[in-house]
Amino acid sequence: MSENVTLLDPTAETSPAMRERLAPPESLEGLVIGVLDIGKVRGDVFCDEISKLLGEKGFTVKQYAKPTNTRTAPTDLAQTIATECDVVVEALSD
Amino acid sequence: MRQQIEPMPTPADGLIIVAKRDCPTCTMLEPVYAALAKDEAGLTIYSQDDPAFPKSVPAVDDRDLEVSYRFEIETVPTLIRLKRGEEIGRAIGWNRGEWEALAGQDGLGDGLPENQPGCGSKSVDPGVPEILAVRFGDTQLEARQVEVGAMDDEIEACFQRGWSDGLPVVPPTPVRVLRMLQGTTRDPQETIGEIPPNLSHCTVEKVAINAVMAGCKPEYLPVVLAAVEAVLDPKFAMHGVLCTTHFVGPILVVNGPIAKRIGMNSGVNALGQGNRANSTIGRALQLVIRNVGGGRPGEIDRSTIGNPGKVGLCFAEDESKPIWKPFSEERGIAAGTSAVTLYAGEGLMGNFDQLSRTPQSLTRSLAMSIKAIGHPKRAPGHDVMIVMGHEHFCVYERAGWTRDQTMQEFDEALTLQADNLLRGVGGVAEGLPERMAGKTVKKVRPGGLNIVRAGGEAGLMSALIGGWAASGERGSDLVTKEIGT
Numbered sequence: 395m396s397e398n399v400t401l402l403d404p405t406a407e408t409s410p411a412m413r414e415r416l417a418p419p420e421s422l423e424g425l426v427i428g429v430l431d432i433g434k435v436r437g438d439v440f441c442d443e444i445s446k447l448l449g450e451k452g453f454t455v456k457q458y459a460k461p462t463n464t465r466t467a468p469t470d471l472a473q474t475i476a477t478e479c480d481v482v483v484e485a486l487s488d
Numbered sequence: 489m490r491q492q493i494e495p496m497p498t499p500a501d502g503l504i505i506v507a508k509r510d511c512p513t514c515t516m517l518e519p520v521y522a523a524l525a526k527d528e529a530g531l532t533i534y535s536q537d538d539p540a541f542p543k544s545v546p547a548v549d550d551r552d553l554e555v556s557y558r559f560e561i562e563t564v565p566t567l568i569r570l571k572r573g574e575e576i577g578r579a580i581g582w583n584r585g586e587w588e589a590l591a592g593q594d595g596l597g598d599g600l601p602e603n604q605p606g607c608g609s610k611s612v613d614p615g616v617p618e619i620l621a622v623r624f625g626d627t628q629l630e631a632r633q634v635e636v637g638a639m640d641d642e643i644e645a646c647f648q649r650g651w652s653d654g655l656p657v658v659p660p661t662p663v664r665v666l667r668m669l670q671g672t673t674r675d676p677q678e679t680i681g682e683i684p685p686n687l688s689h690c691t692v693e694k695v696a697i698n699a700v701m702a703g704c705k706p707e708y709l710p711v712v713l714a715a716v717e718a719v720l721d722p723k724f725a726m727h728g729v730l731c732t733t734h735f736v737g738p739i740l741v742v743n744g745p746i747a748k749r750i751g752m753n754s755g756v757n758a759l760g761q762g763n764r765a766n767s768t769i770g771r772a773l774q775l776v777i778r779n780v781g782g783g784r785p786g787e788i789d790r791s792t793i794g795n796p797g798k799v800g801l802c803f804a805e806d807e808s809k810p811i812w813k814p815f816s817e818e819r820g821i822a823a824g825t826s827a828v829t830l831y832a833g834e835g836l837m838g839n840f841d842q843l844s845r846t847p848q849s850l851t852r853s854l855a856m857s858i859k860a861i862g863h864p865k866r867a868p869g870h871d872v873m874i875v876m877g878h879e880h881f882c883v884y885e886r887a888g889w890t891r892d893q894t895m896q897e898f899d900e901a902l903t904l905q906a907d908n909l910l911r912g913v914g915g916v917a918e919g920l921p922e923r924m925a926g927k928t929v930k931k932v933r934p935g936g937l938n939i940v941r942a943g944g945e946a947g948l949m950s951a952l953i954g955g956w957a958a959s960g961e962r963g964s965d966l967v968t969k970e971i972g973t
Contacts, residue, residue: 396638402660403632404651404697404779406688411634
């Protein structure tokens with residue numbers, strides 16, 4: 395395996411060196427919430443319950459599932475979620 | 489970036505030789521090495537390419553070139569005498585007298601020539617000194633280091649950190665940045681200025697990092713540095729050029745001998761793709777504004793539509809026919825001096841008048857296109873850059889027209905009757921207010937017409953590039969800077 399690559403920061407270095415995470419929305423009001431089952435055992439049970447609870451609170455929920463937990467989500471699935479949802483719960487269960 | 493590796497130990501006293509098998513002089517000296525091994529203080533030979541060389545004396549493996557780097561070896565063989573850790577003498581290549589004096593032995597290399605030059609040290613092969621400086625030295629680079637995982641794609645990492653203009657960038661590794669800095673004589677930590685919109689402190693090193701990312705070669709760096717200095721001139725008003733809803737971005741015109749020296753295109757497709765210097769110098773400037781200044785589209789950059797040249801637009805003027813002075817000379821730069829001019833311009837509009845054979849006709853024809861810049865019914869105060877193609881320029885050349893004469897003709901052709909431009913005229917609401925009725929207006933502000941020459945030899949073509957709606961003192965004015973070293 396090769397070593398890490400060092401890059402020199404081209405910016406004014408006013409932001410942290412680590413990539414910043416997107417700020418969470420201030421409110422979920424009016425947003426479409428995706429719930430992604432990543433394919434681990436009984437993840438579907440967990441995701442169904444989460445979706446049910448969110449639905450009871452009046453949120454719009456869409457459910458998705460990855461074919462397998464061992465690989466990253468297929469591009470088509472990732473694009474579908476990005477197009478249809480404002481936020482996503484990526485569920486892990488074990 | 490501070491040194492991280494403990495130096496390889498070298499003897500405090502005695503003789504050391506740095507050699508390589510690939511050098512005929514080094515291999516010729518086998519009997520000399522054997523003789524020198526008898527030196528009381530000892531002999532250590534460092535081999536740059538083959539630890540089994542030489543045969544006569546066991547060598548220390550210096551294939552990673554650390555000792556060669558630390559002793560600043562430029563030629564092999566090099567013989568050095570050390571005393572208490574200090575170098576007290578050095579012989580470069582083979583010269584019997586010098587070697588004997590340094591070794592304190594007579595009769596070295598009996599039967600060999602008196603003198604034979606050596607070969608280049610592997611530590612100074614092209615591109616190698618920068619690799620060795622990063623590995624063993626103190627590079628004096630100050631920029632923050634960002635680690636990218638071994639399994640990650642470093643080009644994608646640059647995208648993810650927001651360092652790209654939308655196209656892939658060359659990952660700015662310390663080695664690449666050091667190589668880029670070889671293109672200038674300036675100190676990497678020299679301050680260039682404060683880059684808008686955030687007015688962030690910018691050094692030569694930061695410009696070099698962004699020049700690497702844009703794809704520049706080191707010899708382009710002086711042009712990029714001059715362009716950054718030009719953009720910082722308050723006359724150019726870069727903050728305004730950036731944050732306007734208008735189309736404009738900085739356009740760079742390069743004049744002088746550097747254009748040919750770095751292979752810039754002033755001919756066929758000069759404003760198009762295909763030439764590395766043209767394509768990357770303007771991009772480097774825009775990356776400095778984006779990354780150092782923080783000027784990003786959708787944030788401070790509020791351009792409603794933008795224009796494709798905002799990725800970076802840079803070209804050289806065609807100076808092949810000296811009957812008109814080069815653009816930079818017109819702007820006060822001494823003849824023979826390289827310079828870059830920044831112009832806040834939008835996308836280009838073509839004019840392919842195929843029939844005008846007199847300067848009067850061609851001027852009126854080009855003026856018809858210029859009148860449409862911004863809006864056909866908007867005046868006065870526009871800027872325009874005419875990028876005049878070769879065959880259009882020949883119309884003026886054949887008639888023997890000077891630049892001043894041509895400018896005068898344009899001034900007349902661009903003097904408009906306000907009555908034709910009033911609001912509502914032609915069924916178009918846009919236009920001049922009613923109080924302008926009966927007056928004349930100039931489409932272009934005084935000093936706002938710029939003519940530069942570029943393009944291929946075939947084609948009766950010119951390009952018109954409109955300026956910012958706010959031009960001159962109320963907005964952006966052209967800025968020309970000499971290109972240094």
